[in-house]
Amino acid sequence: MLCQEPLRPLVIGGDHSISYPVVRAVSEKLGGPVDILHLDAHPDIYDRFEGNYYSHASSFARIMEGGYARRLLQVGSLFCCIYITISGKDSLLRRNKTVF
Numbered sequence: 001m002l003c004q005e006p007l008r009p010l011v012i013g014g015d016h017s018i019s020y021p022v023v024r025a026v027s028e029k030l031g032g033p034v035d036i037l038h039l040d041a042h043p044d045i046y047d048r049f050e051g052n053y054y055s056h057a058s059s060f061a062r063i064m065e066g067g068y069a070r071r072l073l074q075v076g077s078l079f080c081c082i083y084i085t086i087s088g089k090d091s092l093l094r095r096n097k098t099v100f
Contacts, residue, residue, distance in 0.1 A: 024068050035069070039076075
């Protein structure tokens with residue numbers, strides 16, 4: 001899958017805990033940060049959830065902190081709105097935007 005140009009991996013489904021290792025592996029294979037479109041009910045950007053730094057609710061916080069994503073666009077439906085996060089690895093939480 002990651003051998004032919006252009007490389008555009010698509011990952012669908014799976015538990016939230018797979019997001020961090022998958023994005024990290026793709027970013028490392030490609031030699032730099034990637035652009036991500038994340039479709040989910042919630043953003044998974046908690047610093048920690050129930051004390052767990054690598055919780056299912058923290059995967060995108062770890063991705064951004066690690067510099068594995070150049071841009072992160074998150075579209076969710078939990079509260080009947082669209083939330084969009086576009087950020088670099090610094091200050092992810094401060095740049096969240098909610099669009100109705």
